[in-house]
Amino acid sequence: MDLNSCKSGNLAGRVAHMFLFIMFTLVPGMITGCGTLPNGQGWGQNATLNPGWARIGRATIDAASSPETWGTIAAALVLQIDDMDERISDWASENTPIFGSQNDADRWSNYLLDTSTAAYLLTALATPSGEDSLEWSVSKLKGLAVGATARGLTKGTTGLLKDQTKRIRPDKSNNRSFPSGHASSSGSFTTLGQRNIPYLSLPPAYENFSNIALYGIAAGTAWARVEAKQHYPSDVLVGYAIGYFFSAVINDAFLGLNSKVGPFFAVEPSRNGMIVNLYWAY
DSSP states (O other): OOHHHHHHHHHHHHHHHHHHHHHHHHHHHHHHHOOOOTTSOOTTTTOOSOOOHHHHHHHHHHHHHSHHHHHHHHHHHHTTGGGHHHHHHHHHHHHOTTTSSHHHHHHHHHHHHHHHHHHHHHHHHHSOOOSSHHHHHHHHHHHHHHHHHHHHHHHHHHHHHHHHHOOOOTTSSOSOOSSOHHHHHHHHHHHHHHHHGGGGOOOHHHHHHHHHHHHHHHHHHHHHHHHTTSOOHHHHHHHHHHHHHHHHHHHHHHSOOOOOOEEEEEEEEETTEEEEEEEEEO
């Protein structure tokens, strides 16, 4: 590993380690202190298999209209102009400006993905889920089941698209390039973790750093796959969008926390066709 790779690796490592340090210092206190959310409920306590079409509709609209969904997909489409996708991939894998070599980039992509996984689990454990230890445990299991569902849908959709598109990887190793599984997984864990951060009662500076760190870990995971010559930039952009969309919808609809206020439409099937309802969440 050359000097530049060491410097890049140390920087990425310091950000990841600092975030994990904050979470590790919070979790023991949260577990022993228990507590509840401002509404008197615990994180995961109201997780449900039947949130209703209103909540599902609101969550779907919010996720689809977020720049993290449409913006990343739009960027992936723009990269198809004038072979920018392939040219950026070739430049990144040949110069490896961040990670120093393709092997180091491949190694860091796995390390950063593991970090985003741990970050989500730690934020989930650190959220208040009730005063009683049994209540806390049940709430955590229910909340983590919601996260596992989001992760499962992300993984399943990513795998299905890989099977259908059969895009050849930049290194020609196989036809599983589109979309990136690393990017979709990191996008999923990043989204779920960021949804938990507002419930941790962190000081503003720590909360801002935690959000930025999670984005940085996801971005590092995705870019490392490009430098490792495993994916094109559009692969990781669409992968992140998939992870964000499914995780945002499942978390916001099924975890049972407060939904956003405002009017919205939801479509429901009926025997005679479709019913369009206008809802107002309050």
